[in-house]
Amino acid sequence: MKFQGKKILIGISGSIAAYKIILLVRALVKEGAEVKIVMTKAAADFVSPLTLSTLSKNQVVTELFSDAAWSNHVMMGRWADVMLVAPLSCNTLAKMASGLCDNMLMATYLSATCPVCVAPAMDEDMWHHPTTKQNLNKLESFGNAIIPVGKGELASGLHGEGRMAEPEQIMEFIYNRYFGEKDLAGKKVLITAGPTYESIDPVRFIGNHSSGKMGIAIADEMSRRGAEVTLVLGPSSHKPREASVKVLAVRSAEEMYQACVGRFEGVDIAVMSAAVADYTPEEVSEEKIKKKEGNLTLTLKKTKDILKSLGGLKKPSQVLVGFALETTNERAYAQEKLVSKNCDLIVLNSLNDSGAGFGHDTNKITIFAKNGAEWTYEQKSKQQVAVDIVDRIVNIQ
Structure with a gap:
């Protein structure tokens, strides 16, 4: 009982x-x-x-x-x-x-x-x-x-x-x-959450609507189940509820990349749930850009692919989990990402699902595994979704 x-x-x-x-x-x-x-x-x-x-x-x-x-x-x-x-x-x-x-x-x-x-x-x-x-x-x-x-x-x-x-x-x-059992006791976990802000000048940036709630919920759940958790958190007003979660605040995609690559070797599990910018300005103005006649043209360059980089470094004993937030061809893109990034699991959520994605307290996900298995869940609170995700991670440990 x-x-x-x-x-x-x-x-x-x-x-x-x-x-x-x-x-x-x-x-x-x-x-x-x-x-x-x-x-x-x-x-x-x-x-x-x-x-x-x-x-x-x-x-x-x-x-x-x-x-x-x-x-x-x-x-x-x-x-x-x-x-x-x-x-x-x-x-x-x-x-x-x-x-x-x-x-x-x-x-x-x-x-x-x-x-x-x-x-x-x-x-x-x-x-x-x-x-x-x-x-x-x-x-x-x-x-x-x-x-x-x-x-x-x-x-x-x-x-x-x-x-x-x-x-x-x-x-x-x-x-x-x-x-509940501390089924992650002794495990070291690295998690990313939130957006990244890519500076244009001292007051402006390129960003997205991620709140960080999903990644923070996963960090809390991992901690409750005994893991030693490091959360690399982009700009967010939300914080973990569990005091034992170590938070490393970053701002840009480059800062998040350096934080993750530098710590990945020493962890058992990595969950990359942050909404990292794909592009960043090639040049950042040291002064505020003044409004002038005509258009402003920004030249953007690709940011480093954190998930793919970790996939290239991954040892057989490590578990790597990625996220895919899609609007079209969701399943195909998620499954392609699972393979190309060398992940063990990919968590898919679609902006086409009401109550899922950025800013919501709820989410609706499908999890794909590298062995071909997949699991689809009904819409739940992000705390309950975190339980589902961690359960799947535990089962492949």
Whole structure:
């Protein structure tokens, strides 16, 4: 049983998605977990404490000021291996982000010494509100993990993002993040992510729309699974969540090339997910180019092919993974790249797929292997896509 002996503390806030917690508690107990529950008064309007107490075989705590419960908020936060807040309503999210302590759930959260993860649940417009995003970012900055929301029918009758993850997805997330085997322990990994900026003059550059989210998610997943990760990161506002990921910031394709070639010999796995510029200006003006009559002509030269260079240096014991972002003839280009760059795997994503590619929090990929195998996945969060990619890498180690 995957959760045998694990102690899971679940905090339930007021949301219609609370009905799913019944199934989650039952599944966790079946897998050997010991489950305790704290819930808000609003949550009790959606799911019965008696039902949850019966399934968990532990008393459900709801009151902040009863004599029995007041000491428990400290004890529960120290007892648990993991605290899960699910569903995380917009209101409870705001309280967690600000540190407001006006109920038993918040008292327990603020006292918890164990890792905390949350499964948001709200309507699409609330999910996309800037305040919600800001509060989620604050939670992440505190070290809490966010379980990605799903897309589908919402309680309002609308169809969109904001659905709480299903119980099996929540269990998979918790297991992989906190209890899964360290199947990459002892491995050294090199990852690239983000764009490169190719200077035209001191204030202008040639770049692309890559955010670096996909490569950063892979770096985080590799680190969680025990690898020693170096992330060569182009200009990006995003950073890894895992503190153990070593970040090497670069700007240009040449800087990224030098960083990768100089480190490749000492790694077991290299994942080249950065969107590296194919061309760079032949000459860079030392002064800002002034606007004049007529057109400005730039002469561009090819940048060094990082993936191909590493493919030429690759030893049989090393694993090299490339990415292909295409708009036409996607499969053919990806398979040709797999061979010409001497990769073990190529990850294809298409700009023709809605919700995939640059800037999105989701991705949809197909993975091609040099032995002819291929795997196509449905659209998922980039964190979940990272799990799929790392699983494939582990299987060829």
